[in-house]
Amino acid sequence: MNKSEIRKVYLKKKELLTEAEVQSLSEKIFENLLSQFDLKENQKVHCFLSIPEKGEVDTYSFLNYFFENKIRVFVPKIVKGKLIALEINKETPLIENSWGIKEPAGNEDCGLKDFDLIITPLLYADQFGNRVGYGKGFYDRFFSEINPNSIKVGVSFFPPFENVDDVSEFDVPLNYLVTPTEVLSFFGLESKSTK
Template sequence: MDLSQRKQAMREQLLKVRSELGTAEYREKSDQIITRLKTEAEFKSAEVIHCYVSMNERREVNTHGLLENLVNSKKKPVVSITHFDDGTLSHRYLESMDDLKENKWGVLEPVRGEVAALDEFELVIVPMVGGDRKKNRIGYGKGFYDRFLREVSCPAIGLLFDRCLVESVPVESFDVALDKCITESKIIS
């Protein structure tokens, strides 16, 4: 089995493990992770925060409440728009959760809002299917975030559940490691 096949097998296993989280446990563990995130210096000091909009039915660590808090705070949240044709992301400031509509993958994306430049970001909060203690992440395999993370110079923090933390993620040359990973029980930095 080559590296990409090993990654795909791990991705499928982790998605299965994550999907087994019950609703109450999912909410509780997501809340614990977001609470930990808010205590981190990178979060406290950042004004412009790029954050993924979680796909809650896929049991990504829930960021909806966090984004709502950011919209109603002095911080400026930014979310992505996925461009499937060329594998890139563009970014808009989020002014209201009502500005989000589902794309073809079922991901909520902004339909309006000021365009955000990459050099304005002070923190990027990254979705993960899984990861390891070296802060390597496994995503959905399309490379959107790896390409994006190579273009920003601010810290990147990944959010994942303890059950999705593995011994070692197979790493390819284009994979970008994170600065920190946060689970419900630990901060890996």
């Protein structure tokens, strides 16, 4: 399937999830994330701020855990058509933008190029780590500008079924996909099922 077909299918699937299902599945994804990645104090995690009411994996419990464990948190913000990273803490006020996404007020990129983990939003990822997002390409450009050793982790309610047929040279694949039942690795490391 091509990206536009996959986008339609998985937007529909997300719409069918109840609020309770989103919360329950998000908790399982977070448990699986923690079982795979042993995050430590002062590590740098880039994490998107989700819109759970739009069927996205709820990342706010992730952020609370990071703050409590003194893990540095960076969040994305689109400024002048480019995704930048801003560091936040639990006191940072978040303002809702025109897309309904909460974000910090500042527009100053942190300048970091090496993150320990980048928790990445998506609609779908296939068995090779090819990601289908919302079609704007912000994350592919962001990935191309940072240290390639930064671990890119997608979080999804859905396991990979279809392959993405129209992968371009500009698409940057994920290193891992975390679902409610498993953690998939795309670079020769063993995947773990948590069923």
